[in-house]
Amino acid sequence: MRLVLGPMEGVLDHLMREILTEINDYDLCVTEFVRVVDQALPPHVFHKICPELLQGSQTRSQTPIHIQLLGQDPRWMAENAVIAEGLGAKGIDLNFGCPARLVNKSKGGAALLQHPELIYQVIKACREAVDDKVPVTAKIRLGWDNPEDCFEIVDAVEKAGANELTVHARTKSAGYKASEIKWDYIRQIREKTTLPLIANGEIWNHADGQRCMETTQVNSLMVCRGAFNVPNLGNVVKHNASPMSWPEVVELLLLYSTYEIEGDKGLYYPNRVKQWFSYLKQQYPEANRLFREIRTFNKAAPIVDHIQRYRDELYTAV
Known part of the structure; x- marks a missing residue:
């Protein structure tokens, strides 16, 4: 199993990453998003979100970190991807899944799920802008309100040249309702794409992780909220460790x-x-x-x- 510590805006900052990667066997973590609008951002913006850039783009426990960008303008997303690369980012992750109302209102995050062509343009621009050795990945939900839209979205992500895709198995309108999780859609995506996939959503313990992998046929998982409920969730999911006392x-x-x-x-x-x-x-x-x-x-x-x-x-x- 490969396990990723996912981003949580306003919660999972560099200090929390330091602690959680120290006590867990995570293979990768992703930063909170850098908001891109209509300009090339100065280095200090990237360093604030990801001070680990100054130590090889990894935590002190040597867990690699990818920088996440959120925006909808292909040109500016690409230019900022180049800046992140120049600062030493080990990977660029593109956010098309954030359900926050303020973000969506400004046409960011999950709002782009309604526009697969724009997702394609953003990913393609970033992929062409940075060195082939730097992975460009994406994170999506199944769609805005219809999970069937995921297939068109994934097709756009794949054709744009993304190296990997994280799928949160709910639509934007489903929010974080446990009853709305649809892992089976990730399995259907797995059957239709050659893209490496990471499954995300409702993984709270070891049994959940095993069920998710069995259902999705994907052996890479991402945990987010649960990592705050149980601080050693990474080892609980990955190694069946006992929850921290x-x-x-x-x-x-x-x-x-x-x-x-x-x-x-x-x-x-x-x-x-x-x-x-x-x-x-x-x-x-x-x-x-x-x-x-x-x-x-x-x-x-x-x-x-x-x-x-x-x-x-x-x-x-x-």
Whole structure:
């Protein structure tokens, strides 16, 4: 099995990538998107999203990273792909799946699923602009509101020369509803294309990963939201490891605090750690109490202090 840690806008930043690739056996991770509109972006924009460019486009645990671009103008997407390549990107991933309303309103992400010809033009322009040794990949959903549209979309991706395709097995209109997952469409795509595929959507544990591979006949998987519910989900899915215990998660929260405060001077830490708790609560009932105790704090120091005292109480109880 090949396992990819997928992008999550506003959540899976470089600090979180550092932690999750350190404790999991991921084969690849993809950055949050770089928004491309109508200009060539300066290097600092790419370095902000992917500071790992300065260390060989990989995390400290040597997990390679691909930079994701989101936009709809073939020329500017290609020009920014060239900039990313020049900065050392190991791969360029193109986002045609983001369902966020604000992104779609500005004709980005999943909005392009309604225009396979434009998807073709964007991928083709990027593929022709960068060196053949740099993979150009894409991520899509099954369609805007009709999963049958996936076949035309995939045909456009393949003909444009993409090296690989990640398919999130829901339409844009289906959002993230578990009942709307349609892994069988990935199997049908597999039968119609020679493109290497990555299957994505509703992979929360080892059994889900096995069922997804059996259903889709694809042995490359991507996990996203579940990686925040269970921090060692990569090893759970890939190696059937046991989910991380709650005391271990608390230690990881403190490690994240160190990374986050050192990296961004604590400015964003309160919001980011609370956002992480919104995921942890779905897996760990104990997270509810700890979240209630820190949710009113808007500075890093009291949050970290409280988590440290909570950790000490855990060990005292043992």
